[in-house]
Amino acid sequence: MKTNFKFLVLIALLFIGGKSFGQEISWTAPEYSNTLKNPFAGNKKATDEGKVIYNQMCVLCHGVNGQGNGEAGLTLEPRPANFLALHVQNETDGAIFWKITNGKAPMATYFEILTDDQRWKLVNYIRELEKK
Numbered sequence: 001m002k003t004n005f006k007f008l009v010l011i012a013l014l015f016i017g018g019k020s021f022g023q024e025i026s027w028t029a030p031e032y033s034n035t036l037k038n039p040f041a042g043n044k045k046a047t048d049e050g051k052v053i054y055n056q057m058c059v060l061c062h063g064v065n066g067q068g069n070g071e072a073g074l075t076l077e078p079r080p081a082n083f084l085a086l087h088v089q090n091e092t093d094g095a096i097f098w099k100i101t102n103g104k105a106p107m108a109t110y111f112e113i114l115t116d117d118q119r120w121k122l123v124n125y126i127r128e129l130e131k132k
């Protein structure tokens with residue numbers, strides 16, 4: 001398992017390196033994140049709580065409807081993710097959770113800013129936005 005992880009880090013570094021060659025790089029969560037279980041799957045109350053956090057902390061960049069068009073996000077490079085995009089919809093809850101946990105500049109790392117529960121509730125709300 002340990003060597004596997006090192007290998008993934010190496011791949012990640014190669015990807016980051018690729019950026020300097022002007023390639024479009026997509027952000028991929030590590031394989032293990034797909035096995036993480038959402039403790040609030042289908043929990044409406046958790047989704048509502050996620051909405052409150054979203055509108056406080058994420059809306060500025062990702063926009064009210066999650067389309068990545070929040071006011072503060074318009075000038076960012078890369079632009080904030082559009083949660084309605086197919087590649088996001090196709091991701092597992094675990095991968096989305098991992099991305100919120102780890103962040104990627106210019107998006108912050110929410111590992112210490114939000115609890116696990118709060119981050120899972122945000123996953124729920126992102127799923128809700130995708131349905132609209």
Ligand code: HEC
Pocket residue numbers: 026027054057058059060061062072073076077078079080081087088091096099100104105106107108110122
């Ligand atoms: C400062 C602006 C900013 C804020 C605030 C922000 N994000 Fe982001 N977010 C981004 C950017 C930019 C990306 C795209 C990063 C990339 O693809 O390299 C992103 C990507 C994401 C992704 C990855 C989507 C995917 O599957 O590829 C998720 C999930 C996400 N943000 C969730 C959140 C949540 C939840 C919050 C609030 C806790 C939040 N973001 C707050 C800027 C922001």
